[in-house]
Amino acid sequence: MTAPMTLAEFQAHMASQLEVEPAFLATEADLRTELGLDSIQLLVLLMALEDLGVELPGALLPHILTLSDAHAYYVNHQGHQP
């Protein structure tokens, strides 16, 4: 299994998916209330996460508040089947 991306790599990857600069996607900022991501942008992040082999159950999605949260979930579940 390949080594998981570092937080910085993860940030750059997700930023490219959203077509924004990595700096915009501050890792500790609340994705919804601070960065103002809307439903379309959150779905793009979710699809990117799933493309990395990480299935995020819908019930857990509201608990992913920041990019750091998403990265931690990715690191712990990369390659795992739900």
Place this chain on the structure above:
Amino acid sequence: VGNKTQFDPVHNAPLVGRHVRLRPILPSDYEYLYELETNEQITWRWRFRGTTPSPEQFAQMLWEGVLVQFIVEHRETRQRIGRVLAYEANDRHGWCHFAIVMDPSLNRMGWTLEALALFLNYLFKTWNFRKLYAETPEYVYDDFASGAGSSFHVEGRLGRHEWFQGRYWDLLLLAMYREDFEQGLGARIVAHAAGAPAPQQSRPS
């Protein structure tokens, strides 16, 4: 000739995605739909705008002007979570209206957009529509505004059209073009939902 086993969202119209599936509405769904569409978090922005039609009126209105509509279910649990519909189709000019209503507890879980992408793909594959219209009150627009200019275009605005929570709000008419859908985020969502590689995009989505 190409690989015919590869999913091609331009030539396929799956109704089952990664999280949701669409199926025809049955009479046994009417009670669920009545409860959904008169839900206190939905009724003020859905077509009843806070009123409660009789169950008989509701059943009749459910099919008025409708071209096609589906129940949205959670793929694994088969729990009903919403409804999508297309209505007022105009074959001569190649357009149709569409709408989606989902369980409000599922906001921002991605399932609404997956259901919508599957449905719009179905419409574009089954009929020769060139554009699809949706109406939305201004007060819910921010929840998907990032798609403006790429996934959809705001082509109409009725100023101060609707009264809600102490003030008047604009009503927006959104248009989704076939080429935007097939070359942009719409087709990408469908391909992802079907577990296929994302289609090549000819321009940024």
